[in-house]
Amino acid sequence: MKPLNLIALLLFLAGATWALTRSQRMVRDIQVGYFKAISPTLKSGSALETKVRDLLEETRHSKALETELNAVRSETGRLRIIESRFQALERENAELRHALDFKKATNFDVVAAQIIRRHPTTWWQTLEIDAGEDKGIGIQLSVLSNDGLVGIIDRPFKHRSSVLLITDEKCQVSVRVESSPEVGILSGQRGEFDNNPTLRLRFLSKDAALQSGQRVFTTGRGGIFQPTILVGTIISVEKGPLDSEALVRPAVNLSDLGTVFVVLSENH
């Protein structure tokens, strides 16, 4: 080997070792710098993607009407989430009263955001939204749509954030099945790149008496997701020798999302 190549290889290995041993804080600093540098093209790229999508969906509204419609949709969605939350709280309140227990009332504050980019990476199920730290968004906040849980904030930046979808294997959600004592951990499945991905609900009891069509809600345990958020519907149940697993269809059509809501306040 030529001496110059050997020196280059040693320098390269030193650089690779340096990169592989960076702390999460340093990695975040590198990412912030990277996204700051590509910010102008990121905006243009997102805008282009949105335009192409609008064209494909044959949106014929004028720009003003579209903006107004988006604003109304955002507001309607926000109000629907708050309404459903109040209903859930009412039910919860009745249950708690019945059990002569008390639980602190929750404050459910959300920020509406538009999706600006879908699946920016090869393997991870993520999307990007146009709201970031400037709107109070931080790491690991729940992201919802009108229909249910979408995912969690993975990386918040100044004006945009990355959302890890519930269809990603890494996004685990503690859930319960309605009308049943069953609780388990729901997560996406590796390699589900089709338009109708399913989720896998694990750690159910061995004799779980579940049926397709039963809805799945968050338990609120685990320090990430608020309780009683709809996540999906059971499609099928597979019974194993030690425990049972179920396939769950997400409540949200993730391929057709426009507006999402980030839950700002913690309630656990």
Add this chain to the structure above:
Amino acid sequence: MFRYNLSTVFLLLAAFLVQQFVPAFTGLSHSRILFVHLVFLCSAVTVATPTMLLLAFIGGILWDAHCSLAPIMADPEVYTQPVESLRFGYSILLFAGMGFLMQGLKPIFQQGKWHFSALLSGVAIFLYLAAEFILISFVRGDFTVTRSILRLMTYTSLLSMLFSPMIFWLLYRLAKIFDHSLYPEANRPKRR
């Protein structure tokens, strides 16, 4: 030569900007054109090993900055089996591996036969994706290859490979601008 090498670095950085405009093809199992990888692979066969390693370092670190996920801080009593991600910086090594693979065809490329390198770029991207998937499976456990994954890897490598002649043309233009020969063997007079 130095100016040409520097121009490949800038071309790689430009590929990161172009990548922002390339969406995933949802109808093709979310496959995409990997311009960053393609520019690196095509450049790797035209430069010396030190420059290739520099490109691998820059490409790998920026690609990881683009892609890596944050760790999830959840209650370990509830989430007993957290799912790990790939460590930041792993792409640097994968890029270098692909670069060395491409440099294996350098003698043929220097004879003016760029077609083989163009084909190999598609193979290298497929191997890169396969290596990534194997690493993910190793870190997370449970190695299962679905049709969807195979489609993603195949379509991504094929779509990317289709653009390799364009990247070679760009490199050829850059070499001409900076008075550098990409095919020294082809230009050398033949001896009888």
